[in-house]
Amino acid sequence: MLVRRESYTHSYPHCWRCRQPLIYKGVSSWFVSTTKIRDRMLELNQEITWVPEHVKDGQFGRWLENTRDWSISRNRFWGSPIPVWKSDDPAYPRVDVYGSFAELERDFGVEVTDLHRPFVDELTRPNPDDPTGKSTMRRVTDVLDCWFESGSMSFAQVHYPFENAEWFEHHFPGDFIVEYIGQTRGWFYTMHVMASALFDRPAFRTCISHGIVLGNDGQKMSKSLRNYPDVREVFDRDGADAMRWFLMSSPILRGGNLVVTEQGIREGVRQALLPLWSTWYFFTLYANAANEGAGYDAKWSTASTHVLDRYLLAKLRELVEGVTAALDVDDIAGACDQIRGFLDVLTNWYVRRSRDRFWDTAGADTEEATHAFDTLYTTLEVLCRVAAPLLPLTTEEVWRGLTGGRSVHLTDWPVADDLPADHELVVAMDRARDICSVTSSLRKAGGLRTRLPLAELIVVTEGADTLTPFTGIIADEVNVKRVDVVELSGADSAEFGVEQRLTVNARAAGPRLGKQVQTVIKGSKTGDWSVDGEVVTCAGIELAEGEYSLETVVADSGRAETHATAVLPGGGFVVLDTEVTPELAAEGLARDIVRAVQQARRDAGLEVSDRISLTVLGGTEVWEATVAHQALIVTETLATQFGSAADLDALPGRGVEATVGDGTPVRIILEKL
Structure with a gap:
């Protein structure tokens, strides 16, 4: 009689490749005693530069701290055989470990040409420790774990120590390696074990440990699942540079995971490839037209005194400095961020603000046009050299078309000192760009199309005098007849419907102020507070940094029908006259x-x-x-x-x-x- 029948649902191990169920069994194994060198491996890890930095003492460091002896043998036919020969008679134990062809040929008396099974298993000899001569030395049947071979890459790639000893000494440790974060338990680890044990040095100076590439279904990208866009379709439609930029500019090189989608790749095209190519197209179009089809004889020059040219060249210098510093520490994503930001400046500010300078209806062969063309030529030439490692194919096409040279990848890396420095101008012009961006947002929110001129824009900000030279540029960009710049400290913010609000951080202030914190909170809400320089006083009590936050907000000024107001990043605000006559x-x-x-x-x-x-x-x-x-x-x-x-x-x-x-x-x- 069947009394009870039940089913239990539980996870069961399957092979990740063939999907077949697995049965785990305890088997004998050969080990490397990594626990004996654990402390030294931890010390040598401190000599490695990790990207991202937290991996050093985080995922990799913790793995080293908890290292266990490493099982290096596998029960398979294919693989590198473990070079160990044992006596087949326990009564006469002997173990021989071989390290070269010469050692094998010395003991077995034959020429060895193949180290794979079954040929290597045929090498046998009498046990020298057996006086009866009956026992035989036979190779153990195991093969090496493939990670043992991967960990040997740094020296095995040049057949060291049998060859290239001098080369190896000058090229070890390696400058850098790159793989995904899971290799902290795989390739990174096994290379570190080998180098620590054999050479008492790290195997690499720098390690870029990126995140996991995920398919469009959120799972780890897999050839068997094909959960990713067809690479050849991406190359045919967007180009190889699009895929390269998508990967290198993403959070994956800062340790995050990345979902590969066609939309993400297309976004990279929009952010980098199109701005660079459209600027190159603009240059060729207007340069040829300026000289009636004969082509403009542009040259590398930083001589222009025009404020937009000076700004672009100074911004270009900062780009060279920034990208050089980022690549020197293998911050690839950071370098991409800087290039993306510069391309936005180039296309959405410089070219648009300078367009009229490239085309003069009275004849473009003027000093003004010459400086504009030379500045853009110089910028494109330097930009291509800076971006060449990140956009190798696009920059090659642009640079060769621009200069007629053989290859951008055969030129020298740009030197920042060849370009003019003017940080104050860059800061002021960047502030002007912020003003234009915020004002454009106001226009868009009010349904006021870009080509519709408006009467006035009032800019209230710190350092108003630094923006005065740019009022004409701002007026043209946001399409207003007049721009007035007012110093923030001397402006009556309430007149424009702008006020500051004080918020007390009770959790931070409570331990110091005790019961007084309630008085301070009440004072912040009733307006019983003041700011004198960097000193904030509320309800007669001076607040410390971190105990409060000051926020500029737009309130109702009674002029909402004819004016729009918005706060600027970093302080200050703009007031746009929205009345259309x-x-x-x-x-x-x-x-x-x-x-x-x-x-x-x-x-x-x-x-x-x-x-x-x-x-x-x-x-x-x-x-x-x-x-x-x-x-x-x-x-x-x-x-x-x-x-x-x-x-x-x-x-x-x-x-x-x-x-x-x-x-x-x-x-x-x-x-x-």
């Missing part, structure tokens, strides 16, 4: 028309230097805008003949239709002259 609206419409005409030029396949005849048809609002701002339109579009009419249906069947402003229809008719 009819005059500003008309100019904005004219600028939108220019944008539509430029698109029509591109669609028609015109060169940037081609002159055109232009006719713009639209309603009354469009016609009035074209009349009021005719000079702007013809200058920006290279129109030598221009006409407009308040009749969208005039000249039927000609031109292209477009929308401008907030959806106003226009018809654009243009012809190349």
Whole structure:
């Protein structure tokens, strides 16, 4: 009779490759006594530079502290045989360990040509310690764990000590190795064991220990699962540099894990490859057009005194210094961050702010254009050399096209001292960029399109005098008629609807202030506090650093209908006049028309230097805008003949239709002259 039947669900070991169930059994094994050198391995670990640094005393250091004797034998047929021969008679024990072909040939009297099974197992000889001559020395059946061979890489790769002894002494330890974090228990560890035991030195000076590459399903990337984008499709669509940049700029080189997705790879294209290539394309397009197709004879120069050129070259110098310092300590992701930031400056600030300097309708062969071209040439040339290890194929194409040289990878690393230094200018211009970024966000939040001019921007910040030279640049970038810069210490913040708020950290202040902490908290909420320099007093009690936080916030000023206010990073704020007058609206419409005409030029396949005849048809609002701002339109579009009419249906069947402003229809008719 069956009294009870149950099923138990439990985890069961399976082979990670073939997925077959496994049965664990205790077997005899050969060991290396790593516990005997544990303390020395810990000492030698301190000589290694780890990236990320926490691995040294963290995952790797703790593994060394708890090291156990290392089992190096495996019960397999294929593999490097353990070079140990034992007597087959326990009555006459003997163990021989061999270290070379010569030793084997000496004892076995035959030429040894193959160390694999079954050939090596055929080497037998009488046991020299057996006077009866009946016992035989036979090789143990085990083979070496493959990690034993991997750990021998540093010297075995050059067949040391049998060959290349002098070379080995000058190339050991290795400069650096790189593998994923799991190798703290694998390759990193076995190499360290071998080097410590044999040479009393580390096997490597620097170790980059990256995170785990995960597939698009969040599991460890696996060839058997194919849980990752097809590499050849990525190469064909985005290029090998896209994949390389995606991996090297990611958190994986700082010890984090990384999920490989097509979206992530495409983001790398957007952040690095496209900005570099589009800047190169811009240079070639305008340089050729500036010299009527003969090509502009650009040269390496840092002579320009224009503030934008000086800023870019000083920023380039800081890039060279920063990337050099990062790569010197194997901070690959940090180097990528700096290049990405510089590319943003190059494309979204310098080129956009300098575009008019590269194209002069009166003839581009001017000193202003020359300095602009030379500065951009110099920047691209140096940038390609700096980014070459990270974007090897793209930089090669750009650099060879730019210089006509053989290869960017055969040039010298750039020297920062060849570029001008001006840190104060960099700080001030970066502050101006922050102001423009925050102001653009205000425009976007208010639905105020970029080409619509506004009346005024007020900037309240510390060091206002350093920003005064850049008010024209800021005004052009954010499209306002006037920029006023006010010193923060002398401004009435409440007038602009901005106030400071004090928050008391009760947990930090409580141990020092005791019961007074409640008084301080009440004072922070009622406004009974003040700031004198770096001294903060609340309810008559001076607060220590860490016991409070000061925050600048935007409150209701009663001017929300006509002004927008936002806080700047690092302190200060901006106030944008958002009122749109009819005059500003008309100019904005004219600028939108220019944008539509430029698109029509591109669609028609015109060169940037081609002159055109232009006719713009639209309603009354469009016609009035074209009349009021005719000079702007013809200058920006290279129109030598221009006409407009308040009749969208005039000249039927000609031109292209477009929308401008907030959806106003226009018809654009243009012809190349």
